[in-house]
Amino acid sequence: MTTRPPTASGLDDVVAAETALSDVDGQAGRLVIRGHRVEDLVSSATFEEVCGLMWQGAMPAPAEREGLRTALAGARDHAFGLIPSLGAALEATDAMEALRAAVAHLRTTGNLHDDAVLLTGAIPVFAAAWHRAREARELVPPDASLTQAADFLHMLSGTAAPPARVAGLDAYLCCVVDHGMNASTFVARAVASTGSDPVSAIVAAIGALKGPLHGGAPGPVLDMLDAIGRPERARAWLEGELAAGRRIMGMGHRIYRVRDPRAAALERAASALERSGAATERLLMARSVEREAERLLAERHPERHLKTNVEFYTAVLLEAVGVPRTLFSTTFAASRVVGWCAHVEEQRRVGRLIRPASRYVGPAA
Ligand code: COA
16 A cells, blocks of 8 residues: 655645645635635625625525525524524634534534535524623524624624624625635535534534634734733744743744735725724734734744734724624634535535544564
């Protein structure tokens, strides 16, 4: 049997699937999603359009987009109706743990597209319900007249969100929908390759996304900005972290050797909010911390080109639109579920079990 040499670095450069969904060029800093540059999707598409693009392969016409919006609204309504039967799922202290448990209660419809709609509609409902329950506030039922982004903010706060905030969240949801063979997508595809159902695949993917090296960084990015407090303290604080052997959250990436293109797209989306009077202080602070962190990391790891990743400006943008930091990872899941479902469908068409090899290094019999 021919095998690649085992690698301690995490399967770098191993091609695990052919995909028509997204292409990440880490050297050029380019992300193409079904033929569209991510920055174009962020600046000019809506979340519902990106769902159509991912699941059907082309930008939906206006009537199809409205059909998707209505279908997602129906899925949110269905998920809200399930909440009384979720047992203790939403009582978990960690939002991702609650989400994983709640999503596990969904039942597959037996149709991949319908499952994608069901799962995508459910995640913001469970996330908002977890947040409201923790604050001992009454749950807010979904509003079928709203878009997914507008309804998520409405279910969180109980009031209609200003259009600039809805646009900011919509931009985020478009931005992180898919990203090549990242860890959670690989997990979803591995589960799908066994012939298991999409709900099982997405529960497993949520588990993978929960880890701080994947989807858990934006909350700690805000904690870092809070701890630094003032731009002039950034260098000393970051030096202290590196000296203690800790990683700077929101910096570095397995694939990108330049600034993550999603960081730029999200910084632009946050700047749009800045023009409407929000996020000004945070952005000032974030930009100076980014400059110092990149400078320090370049001194320490000149060979690695450690630059800003998507999580850095995710933190700034999600805070500005009004998503509490405890929900940053679940909001990531609310977008990435669209990509996971598209990969599940793609993998099911391939129809071959993912089953890599390992090299035994234990004692001989
Ligand atoms: N801060 C400090 N040092 C970092 C770093 C960071 N954010 N990212 C990487 N490094 C260091 C590593 O410690 C390693 O140093 P060593 O060889 O002395 O041990 C070196 O740079 C090489 O790391 P690399 O191989 O590029 O990292 P990776 O591919 O294993 O990890 C991440 C990629 C994303 C996990 C890593 O950059 C990281 O932990 N970043 C912070 C968490 C984060 O923002 N996650 C969200 C990712 S989108």
